[in-house]
Amino acid sequence: MAKVSVGLRGWRFDEEEIFTDDEELKPLDEIPEEPRERLVRLVGLVEEPCDVCYLEHGEDEIHRCNQAEIVYGEPKGEVLLCPEHERDLLYWFREEGGSEHAGTLEFADRFHEWVAAGNEAPEGYGSVEHVDEDPDGLPDLPDQQDIQERVEQDFDGDRIDILELAGESNDEGDELDEDDLGDVDLSTDYPSNR
Numbered sequence: 761m762a763k764v765s766v767g768l769r770g771w772r773f774d775e776e777e778i779f780t781d782d783e784e785l786k787p788l789d790e791i792p793e794e795p796r797e798r799l800v801r802l803v804g805l806v807e808e809p810c811d812v813c814y815l816e817h818g819e820d821e822i823h824r825c826n827q828a829e830i831v832y833g834e835p836k837g838e839v840l841l842c843p844e845h846e847r848d849l850l851y852w853f854r855e856e857g858g859s860e861h862a863g864t865l866e867f868a869d870r871f872h873e874w875v876a877a878g879n880e881a882p883e884g885y886g887s888v889e890h891v892d893e894d895p896d897g898l899p900d901l902p903d904q905q906d907i908q909e910r911v912e913q914d915f916d917g918d919r920i921d922i923l924e925l926a927g928e929s930n931d932e933g934d935e936l937d938e939d940d941l942g943d944v945d946l947s948t949d950y951p952s953n954r
């Protein structure tokens with residue numbers, strides 16, 4: 761079964777679980793719960809900054825952060841990274857005990873603590889292996905923006921669920937438009953060790 765990434769590199773989905781034979785995204789209620797949770801979570805993550813950039817620059821200088829392109833970890837315990845900072849996560853994961861936290865919701869917190877303590881991958885780490893990552897290659901995918909819009913559309917009447925999945929509550933309970941969804945503030949999921 762082919763594995764595909766959607767929106768951000770990292771999380772992999774079984775192609776058959778989320779796409780029809782025509783490479784259309786399946787209706788969300790036909791997608792198994794676990795991949796659906798990650799898919800919906802992704803909608804709230806694709807516009808977010810890299811965690812390491814965010815730790816470096818903070819909310820006040822968020823414009824200096826690179827937008828995340830990579831996601832690792834479990835939904836709600838995930839780490840978002842730009843290509844520049846992916847090697848820090850890889851180094852922490854492989855050499856600094858990060859793999860012990862794989863599969864847990866503490867994964868992101870532990871990595872953030874490591875970064876916040878001033879750690880980073882040594883000079884040159886990961887610069888070679890990065891090239892041949894994903895040797896199988898990605899199959900052609902429908903436009904990823906299109907996928908995101910479809911996910912949002914499918915949940916049109918059910919926006920509160922999206923916000924809950926994104927770890928954000930909407931106390932006002934008013935309907936949200938597309939722009940609001942794009943601006944969902946996930947900062948509560950950012951480092952807990954400020």
Ligand SMILES: [Zn+2]
Nearest residue numbers: 810813842845
């Ligand atoms: Zn970064």
